[in-house]
Amino acid sequence: MQPLTSNIIRQSNHFEAFFNHAAMGIIITDQVGKITAINPYALNEFGYGTEELSGKKIETLIPARFGNHYIYKRKKYTEQPHNLPMRTGIDFIAMKKDGSEFPVQVSLGVYTHKGANFTIAFINNISISKKTELEIKKRNEELETTVQQRARDLKQILKQLEISGSKLDEAIIFQNALLDNAGAMIIAVDNKGIVTLFNRTASLMLGYSPNEVIGRHTPALFQQKSDSDKKIKLLTEKFDLYGKNKFDILTYKAKNNIHDEDEYHCVRKDGSIFLVLLTVTAIRNANGTVTGFAGIATDISERKKAEKELRLALENETGLNELKSRFVSMASHEFRTPLSTVLSSAYLIEKYTSAEDQFKREKHLQRIFSSVNMLTDILNDLLSVGKIEEGKVPVKPTLFNLEEFINGTITEIKINLKSQQTICYHHSGKQIVLLDASLLKMILMNLISNASKFSPENSNIEIKSTVENNTFRLSVKDDGMGISAEDQKHLKERFFRGANAANIEGTGLGLHIVSKYAELMDGTLEFKSKLRKGTLFIITFKLKEDSNEKDSAD
Amino acid sequence: MKKILLIEYNEDIGNNTAEIQELSNYTVIMAKNGKNGVQKALKFLPN
Numbered sequence: 245m246q247p248l249t250s251n252i253i254r255q256s257n258h259f260e261a262f263f264n265h266a267a268m269g270i271i272i273t274d275q276v277g278k279i280t281a282i283n284p285y286a287l288n289e290f291g292y293g294t295e296e297l298s299g300k301k302i303e304t305l306i307p308a309r310f311g312n313h314y315i316y317k318r319k320k321y322t323e324q325p326h327n328l329p330m331r332t333g334i335d336f337i338a339m340k341k342d343g344s345e346f347p348v349q350v351s352l353g354v355y356t357h358k359g360a361n362f363t364i365a366f367i368n369n370i371s372i373s374k375k376t377e378l379e380i381k382k383r384n385e386e387l388e389t390t391v392q393q394r395a396r397d398l399k400q401i402l403k404q405l406e407i408s409g410s411k412l413d414e415a416i417i418f419q420n421a422l423l424d425n426a427g428a429m430i431i432a433v434d435n436k437g438i439v440t441l442f443n444r445t446a447s448l449m450l451g452y453s454p455n456e457v458i459g460r461h462t463p464a465l466f467q468q469k470s471d472s473d474k475k476i477k478l479l480t481e482k483f484d485l486y487g488k489n490k491f492d493i494l495t496y497k498a499k500n501n502i503h504d505e506d507e508y509h510c511v512r513k514d515g516s517i518f519l520v521l522l523t524v525t526a527i528r529n530a531n532g533t534v535t536g537f538a539g540i541a542t543d544i545s546e547r548k549k550a551e552k553e554l555r556l557a558l559e560n561e562t563g564l565n566e567l568k569s570r571f572v573s574m575a576s577h578e579f580r581t582p583l584s585t586v587l588s589s590a591y592l593i594e595k596y597t598s599a600e601d602q603f604k605r606e607k608h609l610q611r612i613f614s615s616v617n618m619l620t621d622i623l624n625d626l627l628s629v630g631k632i633e634e635g636k637v638p639v640k641p642t643l644f645n646l647e648e649f650i651n652g653t654i655t656e657i658k659i660n661l662k663s664q665q666t667i668c669y670h671h672s673g674k675q676i677v678l679l680d681a682s683l684l685k686m687i688l689m690n691l692i693s694n695a696s697k698f699s700p701e702n703s704n705i706e707i708k709s710t711v712e713n714n715t716f717r718l719s720v721k722d723d724g725m726g727i728s729a730e731d732q733k734h735l736k737e738r739f740f741r742g743a744n745a746a747n748i749e750g751t752g753l754g755l756h757i758v759s760k761y762a763e764l765m766d767g768t769l770e771f772k773s774k775l776r777k778g779t780l781f782i783i784t785f786k787l788k789e790d791s792n793e794k795d796s797a798d
Numbered sequence: 799m800k801k802i803l804l805i806e807y808n809e810d811i812g813n814n815t816a817e818i819q820e821l822s823n824y825t826v827i828m829a830k831n832g833k834n835g836v837q838k839a840l841k842f843l844p845n
Contacts, residue, residue, distance in 0.1 A: 581808050588811065592817055592818065592821075595818075595821055
């Protein structure tokens with residue numbers, strides 16, 4: 245029993261300590277609301293002395309104006325007592341001894357002792373928390389207003405953002421459309437030259453995808469180095485930029501707002517090259533600081549090609565004009581000389597009337613014949629050129645004996661040589677060939693008459709013909725005045741006369757005809773010459789197979 | 799008889815022109831080019 249009693253005593257001591265030292269008011273009332281016990285904290289809260297409230301009704305602690313309502317509530321509670329814990333407890337207004345009021349929260353517990361019901365009320369002064377609550381409520385309300393205001397502001401801002409966003413979207417769409425559909429390559433770089441923008445045209449033209457280039461490379465990747473080196477050199481000298489780095493030099497113009505437009509060769513990913521016209525401008529931020537550079541480049545290969553064609557057409561036109569004036573000067577000279585002879589000889593024949601003048605008359609008639617022949621030759625040359633130009637020269641290969649044919653031609657032309665001029669001819673190899681004989685004759689006649697015309701009297705002309713390995717080679721060599729290196733370039737042009745041949749009659753058509761006829765027979769005309777050291781003409785023909793077969797059959 | 803110096807490169811034209819002058823009783827001296835002409839002028843002193 246002993247331990248149990250001491251246990252009870254210890255428990256009651258615990259309760260007493262709790263009752264006396266609790267930091268909340270504890271009041272115990274009986275069934276009719278009479279206070280049976282009140283702890284020191286509650287006495288202090290309500291401002292009463294130790295014994296002052298003993299036996300007093302609980303209503304003493306409630307302001308009179310709530311009294312009836314409270315009594316009703318208490319009676320109801322007593323009829324149906326139940327525990328009301330603090331959280332769910334009831335808020336009351338309590339009254340101190342001095343009549344001042346303060347808010348309390350009350351939780352109720354019930355217990356039965358010796359058949360009588362007691363109510364134990366825990367009273368918590370909540371004036372401070374009430375105040376705080378109010379404060380919080382006020383704050384909350386303020387906060388709410390602020391939040392609402394903010395929300396409205398935010399909504400407004402969002403709306404504006406939406407508007408400007410859609411405007412921005414429009415601008416971006418417009419910009420992208422511009423960038424993507426521009427026929428020009430648009431490439432932007434940052435301050436260090438690294439690519440930051442690479443439009444679709446650039447991608448298409450250069451063969452690199454934007455991802456390969458942006459943030460990884462400088463435009464040096466697709467610029468021909470020799471071009472940029474040239475530009476660097478030029479700019480360094482022009483603007484005195486010695487010692488600066490390459491990028492600074494290349495962007496000097498753009499940075500200083502000097503119009504920067506240049507032709508560049510671009511190198512595609514596959515290594516092929518095309519020509520562009522590149523314009524570079526600096527990109528500046530709001531403060532005017534350069535943040536990068538933009539280059540716009542257009543492919544001008546086509547333009548260049550057209551320019552080339554135009555230039556060629558112009559050259560042709562100029563050439564044609566030159567040809568015309570050459571023809572006029574040739575015609576005025578070459579036609580007038582024989583015509584003057586014809587005229588003066590006819591006049592003289594008219595004057596020689598006596599019988600003893602017969603010899604003189606015959607001499608002048610001879611002069612008229614040769615002058616007319618000369619005119620015919622010139623006209624024939626012109627006719628030949630006309631036919632060549634129209635492509636109306638027929639090529640009719642026949643089989644003939646080459647050596648016999650050349651000897652015959654030499655005999656024919658011998659009467660036209662200058663005095664004491666000789667022709668030495670030698671043939672080697674097969675004799676029967678398949679060629680157009682009349683064209684070959686024209687070629688040979690022209691070459692021999694040229695050799696004679698441009699060589700002094702008492703000189704030799706050497707002719708060689710060789711047939712070997714299906715190739716026929718014909719050479720005509722003289723020891724004449726020769727052709728200067730400058731004139732050699734124009735030798736095959738129509739109406740061209742060498743500078744040293746001004747005083748020698750001729751149309752300037754002979755070699756043109758020779759080279760064209762050789763061409764028609766799939767041959768080539770070559771020559772070697774030195775001024776005052778003579779000239780060597782070589783014509784080479786590839787012979788057709790069947791000519792050899794015939795030859796061997798013979 | 800008056801002397802004429804005729805300088806003409808083309809033989810036929812030179813001969814014919816000389817003959818025509820001779821029909822009018824001139825003595826004609828012929829030269830083929832300028833250099834030759836000067837030499838002959840100094841030598842024959844044409845009128």
